[in-house]
Amino acid sequence: MTYQFDWSVLWTGQSGEWLLQGILTTLGISTLAWLLAAALGTVSGALRTVPFAPLRALATCYVEFFRNVPLLVWMFFWYFAVPPLLPGPLQDWLFNHGAEFWAGMFALGVYHGARFSEMIRSGIQSIPKTQFEAALSTGLTTAQTYRFVIIPIALRLIIPPIANESLNLLKNSSVALTISVTELTFQTRQIETYTARAFEALTAGTVIYLALCLGIATLMTKIERRFALPGMIGRVASAEH
Amino acid sequence: MPYLEITNVTKTYGPVTAVDHISFSVESGEMFTLLGPSGCGKSTTLRLIAGLEQPETGEISARDRVLASAEAKIFIPPEKRGMGMVFQSYAVWPHMTVFENVGYGLKLRGLSRAVIKEKVSHILDLVGLYRLEDRPGTLLSGGQQQRVALARALVFEPEILLLDEPLSNLDAKLREQMRIELKALQQRVGITTIYVTHDQAEAMVLSDRVAVMNGGRIEQLASPSQIYENPQTKFVVDFIGKVNHIPAKVLEIVSGQCVLTATDADQARIECQAVDDIRTGDSVIASIRPQDITIHQAASGTETNVWRCSVKTAAYYGDHMEYQLILGSQIIEAFSSPSVRAKPGEAAFVQLDANSIKLWKS
Ligand SMILES: Nc1ncnc2c1ncn2[C@@H]1O[C@H](COP(=O)(O)OP(=O)(O)O)[C@@H](O)[C@H]1O
Ligand SMILES: [Mg+2]
Numbered sequence: 383m384t385y386q387f388d389w390s391v392l393w394t395g396q397s398g399e400w401l402l403q404g405i406l407t408t409l410g411i412s413t414l415a416w417l418l419a420a421a422l423g424t425v426s427g428a429l430r431t432v433p434f435a436p437l438r439a440l441a442t443c444y445v446e447f448f449r450n451v452p453l454l455v456w457m458f459f460w461y462f463a464v465p466p467l468l469p470g471p472l473q474d475w476l477f478n479h480g481a482e483f484w485a486g487m488f489a490l491g492v493y494h495g496a497r498f499s500e501m502i503r504s505g506i507q508s509i510p511k512t513q514f515e516a517a518l519s520t521g522l523t524t525a526q527t528y529r530f531v532i533i534p535i536a537l538r539l540i541i542p543p544i545a546n547e548s549l550n551l552l553k554n555s556s557v558a559l560t561i562s563v564t565e566l567t568f569q570t571r572q573i574e575t576y577t578a579r580a581f582e583a584l585t586a587g588t589v590i591y592l593a594l595c596l597g598i599a600t601l602m603t604k605i606e607r608r609f610a611l612p613g614m615i616g617r618v619a620s621a622e623h
Numbered sequence: 624m625p626y627l628e629i630t631n632v633t634k635t636y637g638p639v640t641a642v643d644h645i646s647f648s649v650e651s652g653e654m655f656t657l658l659g660p661s662g663c664g665k666s667t668t669l670r671l672i673a674g675l676e677q678p679e680t681g682e683i684s685a686r687d688r689v690l691a692s693a694e695a696k697i698f699i700p701p702e703k704r705g706m707g708m709v710f711q712s713y714a715v716w717p718h719m720t721v722f723e724n725v726g727y728g729l730k731l732r733g734l735s736r737a738v739i740k741e742k743v744s745h746i747l748d749l750v751g752l753y754r755l756e757d758r759p760g761t762l763l764s765g766g767q768q769q770r771v772a773l774a775r776a777l778v779f780e781p782e783i784l785l786l787d788e789p790l791s792n793l794d795a796k797l798r799e800q801m802r803i804e805l806k807a808l809q810q811r812v813g814i815t816t817i818y819v820t821h822d823q824a825e826a827m828v829l830s831d832r833v834a835v836m837n838g839g840r841i842e843q844l845a846s847p848s849q850i851y852e853n854p855q856t857k858f859v860v861d862f863i864g865k866v867n868h869i870p871a872k873v874l875e876i877v878s879g880q881c882v883l884t885a886t887d888a889d890q891a892r893i894e895c896q897a898v899d900d901i902r903t904g905d906s907v908i909a910s911i912r913p914q915d916i917t918i919h920q921a922a923s924g925t926e927t928n929v930w931r932c933s934v935k936t937a938a939y940y941g942d943h944m945e946y947q948l949i950l951g952s953q954i955i956e957a958f959s960s961p962s963v964r965a966k967p968g969e970a971a972f973v974q975l976d977a978n979s980i981k982l983w984k985s
Binding site: 510512513515516517518519520521522523524526530531534535538609611 | 670673674675700701702705706707708710711712714716717718727728731732761772775776779785
């Protein structure tokens with residue numbers, strides 16, 4: 383049996399439009415979820431190290447709760463379980479403005495936020511305690527010390543694992559297809575259904591994911607070069623410094 | 624009036640009593656040093672003063688303002704104490720330039736850009752870092768980091784400067800240079816300073832007064848010369864400079880003079896000043912520093928405290944000689960001028976200066 387490849391299915395009919403829209407949705411949901419995850423992760427990761435037990439406990443609860451439930455369950459939870467709890471007008475607004483997109487974004491954001499949180503916590507804990515104490519004895523308050531000294535250093539130390547986790551976030555955005563977010567995987571399935579060309583459609587999806595991930599990885603490497611702290615993560619100072 | 628007063632302060636870590644009911648006061652403008660071996664509680668004392676640790680007993684106050692009191696449950700946090708601190712590791716913030724490291728605290732206090740620039744430039748000049756403002760914090764040598772840390776601590780004009788072994792990470796030559804610079808700087812700024820070190824030479828050069836610590840307590844608190852010439856405990860004698868300990872037995876005490884025989888040194892005679900609590904027949908330790916022993920290559924008559932020894936080792940240091948000599952099983956260390964050149968295996972006569980001998984019960 384020989385399979386006749388027909389790559390033209392990817393740009394004839396509505397396919398091209400669908401793919402483009404899939405890419406934009408994937409990038410949109412991932413970017414927003416990343417911002418949410420970064421904010422939640424930074425705040426909760428920092429709180430897990432503060433010298434005040436109730437705040438530490440709160441942050442620990444967040445991390446353990448969201449990290450230990452599968453992403454798929456969170457998708458269903460935010461899409462099916464949460465909206466009915468909201469006031470009527472907000473529900474209506476949501477369902478007119480892509481409720482599945484916002485539910486998927488929240489699920490991705492809080493789930494990866496919990497994972498970012500662990501990285502930020504370990505980054506903070508790898509900073510010598512005297513960095514913290516030097517700030518306090520210079521007159522900075524504990525909050526200022528975190529905001530201007532500890533978190534900026536920690537973020538620079540954890541760029542490599544954060545880069546890796548960001549790629550996971552992008553790839554995990556495909557789970558949002560289960561709540562019918564029209565992202566890239568959803569669209570390739572749609573092309574497959576319409577054209578019965580599974581190989582071509584899924585190959586297109588694969589190549590696009592690969593390109594997106596490589597693009598992000600390159601960007602992250604650039605960021606890492608720019609912000610690396612020579613000596614602290616073993617990277618030698620580059621010549622332009 | 625004391626500027627800073629520490630009264631009966633204790634701090635424990637689990638089973639370890641790091642600081643044990645310690646009391647002392649520091650005068651305004653003084654350079655006060657906590658000196659002692661590693662683990663004796665120097666850093667903990669400094670951290671208690673800075674507010675990085677809370678005392679479990681006692682009180683710390685500065686100019687009649689209570690900073691911490693275990694009994695009254697008062698604790699002023701470090702950022703409100705107006706103290707500058709320099710850490711042994713310097714803790715220069717790696718993501719900031721030299722200028723930012725020094726000026727950041729001022730910026731967060733809401734000072735104008737112009738004022739910050741002026742203050743930072745002034746202080747960088749003072750510590751000898753001028754023209755390095757834009758250098759990133761990670762690209763500094765040990766000496767430069769030390770200066771940044773010092774500038775960062777001084778820039779907001781703290782009332783008290785706390786220095787925790789600030790020179791111990793520098794190489795020997797730079798350490799000596801910084802020692803002199805630091806002293807000059809402290810005198811120019813006139814700031815009350817508490818200095819922590821395990822290096823007795825550093826303490827001697829820098830301090831107005833020294834507290835020698837051991838096991839969380841202060842063994843002796845006095846001027847450097849008092850500590851050196853008149854140590855009050857055997858620990859202080861041992862810790863400050865080299866010393867010979869000679870086990871002996873008291874033969875007799877006559878009108879303030881004490882006669883001993885050195886038990887390990889063939890019962891050689893020692894005459895020295897008597898001390899109150901030592902009686903005839905007691906076993907004692909006579910201690911004497913190597914530089915209070917003179918060496919002669921020939922016997923010189925009837926002087927007291929002259930022993931005939933044999934030379935074990937002789938080391939030439941250019942400006943002086945260091946000898947190890949043996950009598951019986953007693954080894955004696957002595958320093959002499961380079962003009963005395965006894966060789967190992969030869970006989971030599973040592974003379975112990977009677978006024979420099981200290982007696983301790985053994
Ligand atoms: N954070 C800590 N946790 C447990 N033990 C400590 C801590 N800090 C200091 N210690 C202990 O307290 C004692 C005094 O320490 P420190 O004040 O650092 O000594 P020094 O500065 O004189 O070398 C030591 O036995 C040390 O091990
Ligand atoms: Mg110490």
